[in-house]
Amino acid sequence: MTRPAPAVQSLAETLASIVGPDHVRSDDAARALYSQDVWRQGAQVDLVASPADEAECAAVVRACAEAGAPVYPRGGGMSYTAGYLADRPGGVCLDTVRMNRVLEISEAGMYVRVEAGCTWKTLYEALAAKGLRTPFWGPLSGISSTIGGGVSQNNAFFGAGVYGPTSDSVLSIAAALPDGSILRTGTASAETAKGPGRPFLRHYGPDLTGLFCGDAGALGVKTQITLRLIPAPAHERWASFSYPSREACAEALASLGRTGLACELFAFDPGLTAVRMKRASLMSDAKTLGKVVTGQKNLVKGLAEGAKMALAGRQFLGEADFNLHLVTESHSKTGAEDALRQLTQLAERAGGRSVEPTIPKVIRAQPFTPLNNMIGPAAERWVPVHGIVAMDDGPACWAEIEALFAGLKPRFDAHGVTTGFLVTTLSNTGFLVEPVFLWPDRLFALHEASVEAGYLKSLTPRAPDPDATRLVAEAREAVVDIFSGYGAAHFQAGRTYPLARTRSAPALALLKAVKAALDPQNIINPGALGLGELS
Known part of the structure; x- marks a missing residue:
């Protein structure tokens, strides 16, 4: 339900008192930009707030909860599964890009603590100067993708063949909850005579860190992440x-x-x-x-x-x-x-x-x-879809998707849709299949804000082609159905992959109970993970 203008204005003033007036936006351009991802445009948020640190982030989350306004956490904006998009008009996009610092590099303790909006590129360069690295060290989009987003969505690529995805390198997470408190996981949750515990180990009792890995930002707004270090090979x-x-x-x-x-x-x-x-x-x-x-x-x-x-x-x-x-x-x-x-x-x-x-x-x-690969070489739209299956199921799964595309080829050709495949591994158990689609359609504001200006200027803009886009949407859904037949896992579950629909009753009940305990008002990224209303 759309909030009345006076209520939006009141919340904007409250948020401005927390983060500063220059860091709360309500103009049409900002609302449109922050309400879309690589694949689609969601319902428009009312406001975009950009806190500078953990304290400001927690205060923003609390103010939104008190006002009954949904909060949609956003990192680098590279989602293609509606990971941070609103299902209904209104609410606040919580933009974490100002929270971009490397807070602590413990060379003796072999861990690094960063703010959620720190990019993988920033972290990599800071550690390289000291001869260190995280085991998993970023996705291909790491120039823009944030570590908070990577933990919320999970990632594949650099280091993943040996060390697994992002989550397998995480030691501790700090997350802001609706009441403004900060939940810390792992050994950082300890209360000692010397003060708060250090975030050097993930495991002590149940793995609370794991709850916030791959949660689409729906269980709490991440403020800080601690990752394990290794000497750089x-x-x-x-x-x-x-x-x-x-x-x-x-x-x-x-x-x-x-x-x-x-x-x-x-x-x-x-x-x-x-x-x-x-x-x-x-x-x-x-x-x-x-x-x-x-x-x-x-x-x-x-x-x-x-x-x-x-x-x-x-x-x-x-x-x-x-x-x-x-x-x-x-x-x-x-x-x-x-x-x-x-x-x-x-x-x-x-x-x-x-x-x-x-x-x-x-x-x-x-x-x-630079993120020029998020569009085609002739200014086409580009979007992937992916699934992770057991290593020995990978070849058959890839073959089944390719057979689907062969059947769709006459329609693809008629609408100028082309496809390709990237496949990769996650440790020695996961086989990731990622079909990609390119098709003629007008680019979004997100593309124009992310692709290098000089590269974009060299291309001829495309006219809108909603029929081609609908065909791509149909094909993506068919691919997801194939993955479901293999019991596939997915990164960035967002609002695209059938996490809730494919969980067993006990697993889904536990997930809903955790969400309700941490976010009883269901204001933090409501609708993500396919949870919908919790009642």
């Missing part, structure tokens, strides 16, 4: 292999994934490879080549790797090939090379042809690039 190696078929590539990915030896292990189908090659050149960009050269531990090796890339050019991947890429790392040269040797043997045994590993070199040299 000193050596890395890369490999790429080309396969003639999806079946061979999928079986190879599963075989290699089961070893847990590759920190990143991923593959593209020909469709996604073609899209990537149409984007800004990997090979001709002197800055990219320079990053590969300077990223090595010594100049001679850097020049050698750069020369290999330059010689390979853009012809190192066949147009019809399925391509698998991997990275190994270790504190010793021998360790990285031994892992690479074992993986290479498995990859070649599965029918892989070794090719120049340009893609993993570039991704490692430039891990957090």
Whole structure:
């Protein structure tokens, strides 16, 4: 229900007294921008509030609860599952990007504490200067994606092949509750004679930290996150292999994934490879080549790797090939090379042809690039959908989705819809399948705010095409149905994946009870996780 204007104005004044008038917005442009994600536009919020720290965040949450206004926590805005979008008009988008500091790096305790709005890129660079790293160290969108958002949604990619997703590197979480209190988890929840406990361990009694991992921000508004540290590995190696078929590539990915030896292990189908090659050149960009050269531990090796890339050019991947890429790392040269040797043997045994590993070199040299990949190379809309299945179910699941797309191809062609696949692993048990869609439609304000201005200016804007968008929505739903048949898990459950609908009765009852205990008014991201009303 839309709140009366006087009530909205009163809340705006209260929030301005907490965060400052410059950090509460009610203009149409801000309300529209913060009410959309990569995939769709939600109901518009009344206000956007941007607290600067934990105390301000808690006060904002309490003020909203007292006013009966829903709160929708937002990080970097990279959701494609309506993770922070309102189901009904009104409420407040709580924007965490001002809460962006690295608060504590404990080199002796081997943990790092950050504010929820700190980006993965900011954290990575702060730790690299000290020779440290988190085990999982960010998604590909880490230039903008926040750690609070990553913990709420969960992430795949850097380090995930060995260490699992974001949540597996988290030690402690602090979250603001509707009454304005701060709940801390793990050893940070201790009350000692010396003061509050230090956040050095996740496990003491039931795992309360785990409740807030993957919760879509629905159980509390995250204010601080503590992650485990490791010494940054000193050596890395890369490999790429080309396969003639999806079946061979999928079986190879599963075989290699089961070893847990590759920190990143991923593959593209020909469709996604073609899209990537149409984007800004990997090979001709002197800055990219320079990053590969300077990223090595010594100049001679850097020049050698750069020369290999330059010689390979853009012809190192066949147009019809399925391509698998991997990275190994270790504190010793021998360790990285031994892992690479074992993986290479498995990859070649599965029918892989070794090719120049340009893609993993570039991704490692430039891990957090501008977000130009969130649109197509010809200004198309872009959206993924994904599922995580058991390692041995991955090949069959991928094949079933590809068969679905084959049946839809005449309609895809008629509406200019193209597809591709990214597949990757999570530790040695999870096989993630991520179909992506590109189609002609007008971009959102979020795209225009996130993509580099110069890149966007070089493209010809698209006209609206609601029919194409409806077809993509239909296909995404069909893909989710396939995943459900495999008992798949999903990151960023948001309002897209059927978490509540597919849980057993005892599991769903417990989830609802936890939500009701922490948020009895159901004002924190109501509707997320598919919970709806709690009564």
